[in-house]
Amino acid sequence: MHSFSRCKTFYLYYLNEHRNATCRRLHFVDSRLVFIVTTFALYKQLYTLLWLLPVIGYGFTCFGHYFFEKSRPARFQHPIYTNLHYLKSKPIVA
Numbered sequence: 001m002h003s004f005s006r007c008k009t010f011y012l013y014y015l016n017e018h019r020n021a022t023c024r025r026l027h028f029v030d031s032r033l034v035f036i037v038t039t040f041a042l043y044k045q046l047y048t049l050l051w052l053l054p055v056i057g058y059g060f061t062c063f064g065h066y067f068f069e070k071s072r073p074a075r076f077q078h079p080i081y082t083n084l085h086y087l088k089s090k091p092i093v094a
Contacts, residue, residue, distance in 0.1 A: 010081040017071060023064035030060030 033056045041049035065073045
């Protein structure tokens with residue numbers, strides 16, 4: 001497992017782990033869906049929808065890594081850095 005002292009160092013590793021465009025698109029979709037479902041559930045007070053968050057968040061990620069990237073998601077090894085960089089994922093979607 002890699003050790004990172006700075007976010008920028010991790011981001012280079014993160015980009016290398018996401019070379020497949022389909023995998024990147026799936027990550028973009030999952031992070032946005034998590035935000036949409038969270039916002040909707042809280043706004044409408046439908047708290048039972050929150051159980052979907054891990055399914056959405058990890059489902060798209062695992063599918064993209066296992067079937068397109070052929071690797072293990074970095075999210076399991078570096079969850080804090082990974083979630084911070086999902087916010088930056090829009091520029092690398094294409």
